[in-house]
Structures are given as C-alpha cells and as structure tokens.
Amino acid sequence: MAKTAGVALFVGLLAVSVSMEVIELNETFVPFRLHEQRKDQIWLVYFYAPWCHLCRELQPLWEEVEHELSDWAKEEPGENVMREEVTVIHVGKMDAIHFSSVASDFGVHSYPTIKLIKNNLAFSYHGPYVKERIVEFAQRVSGPTVRIFDGITTLGDAPGCGEPFFVYIGGESPLKEKFKDTATEKVVFSCFYMAPESVFAQSKSLPVLPAVIVVKDRSYYPYNELEDGALARWVENSRFPSFVSLDVFTLNQLAVSGKTLVLALLTRDDMAEQRSKRLLALVKEVAGNHKASYDRDVQFGSMDGADHINSLLMSRLVIPCLVLLNTTTMEYFVPEQDPTSPQGFLLLLSKFRAKTLQAYGGNGMYYFVKRIFYDAYMVMASVFQQSVLLGCFLYGTPVTVLVLICCGRLWMRPPSHRHQQAALDKEAVPKRAGDEADCVEASAGISEQGLKESCGDSEEEEDACVGETVGFEAEDASTYEEKKKEETVQTQVQNGLKCSDQHQTNEEVMRIASVQDKPVAEKKND
Structure with missing residues (x-):
C-alpha cells in the first residue's frame, strides 16, 4: 500500500512538474528529491505560514513568478551566454508551520522565506518581494556559480545580470580558489565570472595578475588585499553601485557594511517636492564625479520616506533632509541647512568623517539598552496594529498572571525575622521569670535542709545552732543586704542562666558551708 502511494505521489508530482505549476509540497519533498533521477533538479520554494498576513499577500505574486520562469525556460537559446546555461526551475510552496521539521532542515526560521535548492545547498533570497528581482535571483543562482567569458573582447560586451559583477582574471592561483569560495557564498547577490587576459586588450592593463575586479558605473575597480582585507568582505561592500535607491533590505545590508x-531622504509632499529634487540631484552629482575617491568607504543613495531610517537611528527625522551615517559607530548628523553646492557638500562630508561635527547616536551601553526597549516596543506595536485582540492576549495574559503572583506573595507573606524574634522574646520573658522563681524556692529549700543537717538531730543542738546562725545573721545584717542586692542585680543580668546550673551552685555552697561548720560541731562535742 505504501509503495503504491509513493508511486502515485511520484506520478502526480512529475505531471505537475511538466506543466510547470506551483506545487504544494509536503513531508515527502525531501525523499522525493533524493531519488537518483531527481537529485539534480532545481527548486524555488516559498515557505509560508497560514497566519502570516504578508504571506497571504504574496500568494498571487508567487503565481506570477512561476509563469515568468516557465516562459523563460521555453525560450530558444540565443547569443547570450547565460541562456546556454538555462536549466528548468521547479516552483513550489510549503506550509512551514504544518511541516516544521522539513522547513527547519532547510534553515527556515522566519516567514515568508524564499530559497532556491540546488544539489545539497539552499540559497536564501534577500531582497524586496518584487517579481523581477525574484526571477533574476532564480536565474542567476540556478546556473554555474562562476561563469566563463567566451568570445568576449571587452568588459562592455560582457553578458550578465546587470552591474555590478565580479571578474577573476588570470590563471591558477590561491586567489582563484578564494574567488570560487566567495562566489559560492555571495552568488545570491551578484554574478561572478572568470576571464582571460585578452579581455583587457583594449583597455588599461592591470598592474598585477592574477587579479579580481568589480565592474560597475561603466568602469572597474581592482581588489587590493592590503587595503581591502578579506576578499569576501570586499565583495560584500563593493556589490552596490556608487549611487543606489535604497529599500529596507538594502538599508539593513548597508547598515553592517562599515x-x-x-542619504537623501525624499518626500512626495507637493510643498517639499522641489527641495527633494535639489537634494537628489546634488547627491547624484557628487556620487558620479567622485566615485573613484569614495568607492571603498562611502555609499551614496536616496530613500523615499524616513520610517526605515528612523527605526535604524531610533529617532524622528523631518524630511526631506540629508543624513550622514557612520555604520561603524552608528553616529549620524543632519545639517540644519542643505548644502547648496558640491564643494559645500564635500566639505560637510569631510568634517563628518573627521569627527569634527556634533553627531548624534552611537553604539555605547546607553544606546544598546535603548535598542532593546525600542525593538520590544516596535514588535508590540506591530502586533497591536495587526490585531488588538491578539496583542491583548499575547501580552496581557502573562502580565496579568505575574501581577496575581506578586499580589498573592504580598498577601500571604509570613512575618519578618525581626517580628518573629520580638514575639519569641515576649514569650521567653515570663518563662524565664518563672524559672527564676522556681530556682529561688529550690535554693531556699536546699539551704533550709542543709542547715538542719549541719545543726544535728537533737532539739538542744538544733536550738543552739539556730541561735548561733541567727546571731551571725544579725551581726552581719548590713553585709547580707548588700550581698543580696548584688545577687539580685546579677540574677537580672543573667536571665538566661538555667535552673540546673543554679541548683548545682547551691549544692556547692551548702557543701562548703557544711565543711566550715564541721569543726565547730566537733568542738562542741569535745
């Protein structure tokens, strides 16, 4: 039965693949691809979540992407080198919530996510959800990671996916291996080529070969390992033209470039439209005339609106305006007045890079903590914007439970240690007083019994002994009273003295007294 179901599934998927329709994938997708006859297939898969609002909006777009790739595969190969390398791209989609284990195997952790799966690699798409950009991504990544220039005499005749693109020139070398590794990692953003030295026959020759260059803005810029550092880092920073129109994806990528x-922040407001046009023209002019000087460490661009830049800077900028941002320190500067000439613009840029202007922002501990609270606020605000009830449930429930737990702890809190100690002391005072009275009575009884034993058994001897004792007490009455007072004070100080200790002390006193009185009794007998 299982074998029959597997065959039926295979036939169904194969039929859908031939018709090039969007395929709804499930948990059988991985074993389906591992089959010997299908391991070389290339898939463009859209991972979505049923509850995601953006995912639902992209469903019609995904149908358009499938139709565009289907028409592209049916075209006859032409003179373009890339067309000779076309392979069929199967388009599918998967519910990443229902089949979470499969999505996790492909590294899907957010929605929506677009991945092109080729061989044993999954390449993620980073960019706006626009049909042309997604199709261009699929066409570029589906082909060879590094393409070969064949029959090209100048860089102007180079086929490709648009500027910028990267070219390795020369023979075998360690730099070539680094170039291939970098191409595998960065092919999702740009095209990579290898070319013979003859490509530069009609242009200025490179000083050193082998070499890696980036072709953009109708020119090329060589890679210098001493100045640019790692090749992958240089490719990441050089893959943008001198001037670029930014979206949220490009802004986030440039924010970590260093x-x-x-940036010229523009507005569509009619009253400020002329100012936006002047700023845009000025930034483009400086970027075009000074691209060679600022290519390595400055990026010029423009952006409609200020929502995304405000989120990055945790600020509220008034547009249109000019913004200078250091992505290393996250410090920014907004001039009060727009520069009126390229010279004033360059002077302002030089002062900012020299850190002689009063900049705002930063990446210190204060802004780190502020970023945490700001991101938390933005996430909560976005949830409440989509659904107030969902926001109340997600954030109100744990807050309510926490408040109830804290109130319960306060209401049922036991007395503090100080109150417990005070209560114990109050209970101990009467007990100690009672113990002291018992000890005094016991001591008195022991003293009386010892006195009788020391005076003898006969009535005459007892009367004589008592008389002597009374005489002794009468003679030393004042001394006795003083001792009694001292004993009272000591008793009050030593409230913790146990009755057993006092009893033992009284026995020792009586024993000493009996020893002292024994010679007197023997003398009387004599």
Missing part, C-alpha cells in the same frame, strides 16, 4: 552612508 561604510559612511550619505
């Missing part, structure tokens, strides 16, 4: 961003 470059200085010079």
Whole structure:
C-alpha cells in the first residue's frame, strides 16, 4: 500500500512538474528529491505560514513568478551566454508551520522565506518581494556559480545580470580558489565570472595578475588585499553601485557594511517636492564625479520616506533632509541647512568623517539598552496594529498572571525575622521569670535542709545552732543586704542562666558551708 502511494505521489508530482505549476509540497519533498533521477533538479520554494498576513499577500505574486520562469525556460537559446546555461526551475510552496521539521532542515526560521535548492545547498533570497528581482535571483543562482567569458573582447560586451559583477582574471592561483569560495557564498547577490587576459586588450592593463575586479558605473575597480582585507568582505561592500535607491533590505545590508552612508531622504509632499529634487540631484552629482575617491568607504543613495531610517537611528527625522551615517559607530548628523553646492557638500562630508561635527547616536551601553526597549516596543506595536485582540492576549495574559503572583506573595507573606524574634522574646520573658522563681524556692529549700543537717538531730543542738546562725545573721545584717542586692542585680543580668546550673551552685555552697561548720560541731562535742 505504501509503495503504491509513493508511486502515485511520484506520478502526480512529475505531471505537475511538466506543466510547470506551483506545487504544494509536503513531508515527502525531501525523499522525493533524493531519488537518483531527481537529485539534480532545481527548486524555488516559498515557505509560508497560514497566519502570516504578508504571506497571504504574496500568494498571487508567487503565481506570477512561476509563469515568468516557465516562459523563460521555453525560450530558444540565443547569443547570450547565460541562456546556454538555462536549466528548468521547479516552483513550489510549503506550509512551514504544518511541516516544521522539513522547513527547519532547510534553515527556515522566519516567514515568508524564499530559497532556491540546488544539489545539497539552499540559497536564501534577500531582497524586496518584487517579481523581477525574484526571477533574476532564480536565474542567476540556478546556473554555474562562476561563469566563463567566451568570445568576449571587452568588459562592455560582457553578458550578465546587470552591474555590478565580479571578474577573476588570470590563471591558477590561491586567489582563484578564494574567488570560487566567495562566489559560492555571495552568488545570491551578484554574478561572478572568470576571464582571460585578452579581455583587457583594449583597455588599461592591470598592474598585477592574477587579479579580481568589480565592474560597475561603466568602469572597474581592482581588489587590493592590503587595503581591502578579506576578499569576501570586499565583495560584500563593493556589490552596490556608487549611487543606489535604497529599500529596507538594502538599508539593513548597508547598515553592517562599515561604510559612511550619505542619504537623501525624499518626500512626495507637493510643498517639499522641489527641495527633494535639489537634494537628489546634488547627491547624484557628487556620487558620479567622485566615485573613484569614495568607492571603498562611502555609499551614496536616496530613500523615499524616513520610517526605515528612523527605526535604524531610533529617532524622528523631518524630511526631506540629508543624513550622514557612520555604520561603524552608528553616529549620524543632519545639517540644519542643505548644502547648496558640491564643494559645500564635500566639505560637510569631510568634517563628518573627521569627527569634527556634533553627531548624534552611537553604539555605547546607553544606546544598546535603548535598542532593546525600542525593538520590544516596535514588535508590540506591530502586533497591536495587526490585531488588538491578539496583542491583548499575547501580552496581557502573562502580565496579568505575574501581577496575581506578586499580589498573592504580598498577601500571604509570613512575618519578618525581626517580628518573629520580638514575639519569641515576649514569650521567653515570663518563662524565664518563672524559672527564676522556681530556682529561688529550690535554693531556699536546699539551704533550709542543709542547715538542719549541719545543726544535728537533737532539739538542744538544733536550738543552739539556730541561735548561733541567727546571731551571725544579725551581726552581719548590713553585709547580707548588700550581698543580696548584688545577687539580685546579677540574677537580672543573667536571665538566661538555667535552673540546673543554679541548683548545682547551691549544692556547692551548702557543701562548703557544711565543711566550715564541721569543726565547730566537733568542738562542741569535745
């Protein structure tokens, strides 16, 4: 039965693949691809969540992407080198919540996520959800990681996916291996080529070969390992043209580049439209005329609106305006007045890079803590914007439970240690007083009994002994009273003295007294 179901599934998927329709994938997708006849298939898969609002909006777009790739595969190969390398791209989608284990195997942790699966690798798409950008991504990544220039005499004739792109020139070398490794990692962003030295026959020759160059802005810029560091880092920072129109994805990628961003924030407001046009023209002019000087560490661009830049800077900028941002320190500067000439613009940029202007922001501990609270606030705000009831349930429930737990702890809190100690002391005072009275009575009884034993058994001897004792007490009455007072004070100080200790002390006193009185009794007998 299982074998029959597997065959039926295979036939169904194969039929859908031939018709090039969007395939709804399930947990059988992985074993299906591992089959010997299908291991070389290339899949463009859209992972979604049923409850995701953005995912639902992208469903019609995904149908358009499938139709575009289907038409592209049916075209006859032409002179373009990339067309000779076309392979069929199967388009599918998967519910990443229902089949979470499969999605996790492909590294899906957010929704929506688009991945192109080729061989044993899954390449993630980073960019706006636009049909043209997604199709271009699929066409580029589905082909060879590094393409070969064949029959090309100048860089101007180079086929490709648009500028910028990267070219390795020369023979075998360690740099070539680094270039291949970097291409495997960065092919999701740019195209990579290898070319013979003849490509530069009609242009200025490179000083050193082998070499790696980036072709953009109708020119090329060589890679210098001493100045640019790691090749992958240089490719990441050089894959943008001198001037670029930013979206939220490009802004987030440039925010970690370490470059200085010079952005013209524009508005569509009619009253400020002329100012936006002047700022845009000025930034483009400086970027075009000074691209060679600022290519390595400055990125020029423009952006519609200020929502995304405000989120990055945790600020509220008034647009249109010019923003200078150091992505290394996250310090930014907004001039009060727009520069009116390229010279004034360059002077302002030089002062900012030299840190002679009063900048705002930073990446210290204060801004680190502020970023945590700001991100938490933005997440909560986005949830409440989508659904007030969902926000109340997600955030109100744990807060309510926490408040109830704290109130319960306060109401049922036991007395503090100080109150417990005070209560114990109050209970101990009467007990100690009672113990002291018992000890005094016991001591008195022991003294009386010892006195009788020391005076003898006969009535005459007892009367004589008592008389002597009374005489002794009368003679030393004042001394006795003083001792009694001292004993009272000592008793009050030593409230903790146990009755057993006092009893033992009284026995020792009586024993000493009997020893002292024994010579007197023997003398009387004589």
